[in-house]
Amino acid sequence: MANQELARTSHLRYYTDDDSEDAEDYEDDEVEEGSEKDRLGDEDDEMAEGGDSPGPVDCGSCFGLDGGGRSWSRRRRRSSSSFSGRWGWWMGQVMDPRAKWVQEWNRVFLLVCATGLFVDPLFFYALSVSDTYMCLFIDGWFAITVTVLRCMTDALHVWNMWLQLKMAKRCRGGGRSPAEARDEGASGDEGRRKEGPATTRAVALRYLKVKKGFLFDLFVILPIPQVVLWVLIPKLLERGSTTVVMTVLLIVFLFQYLPKIYHSVCLLRRMQNLSGYIFGTVWWGIALNMIAYFVASHAAGACWYLLGIQRAEKCLREQCGKTQACGPRLLSCKEPIYYGTTSMVSERLRLAWGENKSVRWTCIDSSNNYDYGAYKWTVQLVTNNSRLEKILFPIFWGLMTLSTFGNLESTTEWLEVVFNIIVLTSGLLLVTMLIGNIKVFLHATTSKKQAMQLKMRNIEWWMRKRHLPQGFRQRVRNYERQRWAAMRGVDECEMIRNLPEGLRRDIKYHLCLDLVRQVPLFQHMDDLVLENICDRVKSLIFTKGETITREGDPVQRMLFVVRGHLQSSQVLRDGVKSCCMLGPGNFSGDELLSWCLRRPFIERLPPSSSTLVTLETTEAFGLEAEDVKYVTQHFRYTFVNERVKRSARYYSPGWRTWAAVAIQLAWRRYKHRLTLTSLSFIRPRRPLSRCSSLGEDRLRLYTALLTSPKPNQDDFDF
Incomplete structure (x- = not known):
């Protein structure tokens, strides 16, 4: 019973959005569901209590139906669990948002969103003006290509929506994954039935209910541009409503494109809130800002191209009004969607309109004969058959206008003035943000290097001021260079020191355990002692030719060599020097072990029996005297082990030197x-x-x- 109660009360909830507003919605829904469950629970209790009270319900007990309320509650619970089971079978299991493949998919989906923002303005380039007949038409093959690209990006959006239906963005159980939550809730059979499918259903319903959830994702993939391009615009062209074509296409584009931009920004912020970064490198941050700037230039250039076609259509309409036997239908081609096949035009009016040199000279051949204003460069594009030039030149115009705030020659038409104001203001904001972000990113990459250069200048000034010898100066330079090459300016000790104690111990245990186990002295110690040793060791770097300790100096620390080699030497009484080499796995400073374990304890540090000099660049772990004292006092039982004693004697430089001399003698x-x-057999004279x-x-x-x-x-x- 206790396990079942624990399973009932440990039910975890997951929801799919990361915003504070969605969190409030989640809590409101939770309160409503809780109140509904309380009402149902009260009804069940009343029905259950009704079996004992006199009244009509008591008749059920007379006919063997005692506890009918409880059986009804069980049937209701069974039916809901079967429905949840069908839902869980259809939706699958809840996915952990912390999974690595989910994070990789989020990055890919962000690039998909950027691709979608680049594809939508391409619908504008499907409109073109025929150079032969001076009429408006839709480029059929280009429209098919853009439609296929848009459908591909929409398909990836649908896949992401399917993942969102099964993905828990937050966990109310202390950050545990859905699998852990199900394991915790599965202590009893009833808890297992309650936790499994219900979690999937709750996550999916939460995604369907929250703001900026399912409905918002569905809106940005509605095929509105496709329907307008393939259904509405051809009908308008057939009726000769060429002016309405550009207006409808521009309004529909802005109606879906602006929310799509907001959707991408929300996704970007959500990814930054979840992980603190997106791609993990500074250069990706610069690339994302450049992509956003190019997409903005592309959108501005596409709008400029569409408005340029509208200005060309206005010029043709004005000239058509001045020409006899010219109607609005002549401004739209006979085939609204043109696939490049040559078709003979037999209409005399269209042939006459296409051969009108006055109209062609005014509207098509040159931009100087009509007041095009800011769209004068589009005259050479609206009749151009090269699709690549149609796309690249507006992008160039957008980059030039957004970055240089353009020297635009605008007319007094209100739509053109508003467009120029929006483009110039957006360019001012985008360029400022781009320069600011790139400056921040570049500062993040070069700040440590600049700090290192400033530090080296200060060191050089100090060495010149103190008149240090050239040998000392070179040793200081070598040390600073090697430390920079090893850690790139990162103070590892300071970084780990500021972390919480538990996290700090785990990180140092992970970083140092394998290297500490290489030391033969520590191979026979348990994990508790090794964890305390890893928590207190410090990473040290020594350059070639450095004297670490001198013979007779107090021993400050124990050194455990990780990489490189040391020379341990001691001078005998007759002036002879005995030497031995310490490599990876060896240690020095074993005098501290006997000093810490000696009774009575003496506060004075023991003298070093040898001089340590580095033979090459050496990396080692250092265990200070106080840390050695702490470990030996709290884990004294470990050092009583005979295997530890033999290892200490075998790898001790002092014992090795004495043994070598004794064996040699x-x-x-x-x-x-x-x-x-x-x-x-020789008999000497004496x-x-x-x-x-x-x-x-x-x-x-x-x-x-x-x-x-x-x-x-x-x-x-x-």
Whole structure:
């Protein structure tokens, strides 16, 4: 019973929008659903209680129908669950919006939206003026191409709407995925029936109800331009209503294009709110701004082309009014949709209109014979048969006008003046935003490099002021260059330090665990000790030829070599230097282990038994003395392990140096004994013990053995 109650109360809800308004709608709907469930629950309770109270319901108990209200409630619940099951079978499972493929699809869909914004203005270029007959017609093949492109983008929009029906954008259960929510709700059979299909249905209904949801997505893909281009405009051309054609096409375009722009902006903001970035690189941000600028130029150029056709049609209409036997039908071609096939025109009026040199000279041949105003460059486009030139030249005009705020020569016609004002104002805003965004993006890419250059200038000034030797200056330069090459100016420690404690520990555990496990000393420790060690280690970089510690200095930290090699050297009492090499997996500073575990504890840091010098650029992890003390005090049981003791002795530079000296002296003594044995048949003139050379060799052997610094036997007896 407790598990079933937990399954009932742990029901999670998902909804599909990220805006605050949709969140309020979600809460309102949740309150309404809750009140409805309460009413139904009260009715069930009343019916259930009715079996015990005197009245008509009590007759049911006499006929063996006791608890009829409960059975009715079970039937209602069973029917709703079966409906939800059919819904869940049809819709599928709820998808996690945090899935990687969903994020990739969102980026692709953003580019699809940009493509759709580029395709819609192409409908304007389907209108053209025949150079032969000076009439308006629709380019059939170009209209088919644009329609196919628009249908392809609409199909991808439909696919995205289908995904939105099954995708939970937020989770009320602490950011868990829908699969986790279903697992939590599946503790009982009844909870499992309630959680599975109901979640899919709730997500789909939420997407259908919220603002800027299903209806808004459906509106931006309605085939309004296709219907207007293939149905309405041909009928208007057949009737000779050429002026209405451009007006209807422009109004319909703006009616759907402006909401489509808003839809793309909402999608862009939603992606930024979810992940903080879209494509993850600065150059993609610059590319998106450039794409938006080109789309705006393309839309402005397409409107300019359509209004230019309208001005050319106005010129032809005025000349038609001055010509005898000319009617409005002559301004629209006989075939409203023209596919490029040559057809003989037998109408005498159309032939006469096409051969009218006065009209052609005034409206078609040159823009200087009629007041075209800002559309004078469209005269060479409206009769051009090259579709590519029709598209590229208006884009060029749009870029030039938006970026240079154009030197437009406008007429006094109100529509042309309004169009010029809108284009110039939009250009001012777009150029300002483009320059500002690109400046921000470029600053983001170059700020660290500029900060590094400024820091190097300050360092150079300081070194000149302090008259540092050239060798010191070069070492400082090498260190700064190598640190920049390793982290590109990112302070990793500072970045991780500002994170919450749990997140910081997890990140450092993930980054350092594999490298820490390479250290043989830590291979036999449990995960708890390793996690605390990873939380306290610091990444260090040393340049070639740097002296890390000197013999006799207090040991400040333990070093665990990750990459590179160190030379550990110590000077014996007779001036002889013994050396060993530390590579990846080795460590130094093991004096801190015996210092931390010695009882009674002494606050004074132990002296270093060797000098460490880098042989090449070295990366290492550093564990400070206080951190070593913390780990050894709180996890002392780990260091009592015999395998840890043997590893510490085996990889200790001090023990290795002493062992090498001891083995070397023992081998020399053995070879000397073999020499004496082989020469035993020779009778010397005086005893060998009194030979000066043998005495000197023996004295040298014993001196080396006694002066070799053997580590303290109790250092690793924890």
